[in-house]
Amino acid sequence: MLTKVRFAMRSLSFTGLTKWLYEKTRRVLLPTYGGLPVKLRTYVGEPIPYDPNITATELAENAKTALENLRDRHQKRPGNILRA
Known part of the structure; x- marks a missing residue:
């Protein structure tokens, strides 16, 4: 999206x-x-598929990992206002 x-x-x-x-x-x-x-x-990013067998903490960990992967893929480090 x-x-x-x-x-x-x-x-x-x-x-x-x-x-x-x-x-x-x-x-x-x-x-x-x-x-x-x-x-x-x-x-x-891509939706995280629903799995009724995982706990809330495992789902939170999956979401955290997905967001970190998006950040690493699309954000250049170090940040720069002029480049933005």
């Missing part, structure tokens, strides 16, 4: 200026940037 998101937004992290603003106002005021139309892909 493949889904697409139309917009991606990012926000600045705590820097000296944003930390100073937080200390003065006690409100999180982080400017956002982005909002450009970009194509993002979410890979959900």
Whole structure:
């Protein structure tokens, strides 16, 4: 299954200026940037077949293994914002 998101937004992290603003106002005021139309892909993967003979912990382990395999196949390490 493949889904697409139309917009991606990012926000600045705590820097000296944003930390100073937080200390003065006690409100999180982080400017956002982005909002450009970009194509993002979410890979959900193949369904895990139902087997009534396995326990909930074994099913959770199968799901964890399947997600780790998807991550290893589609995610390049180390991550990079510019490459994204």
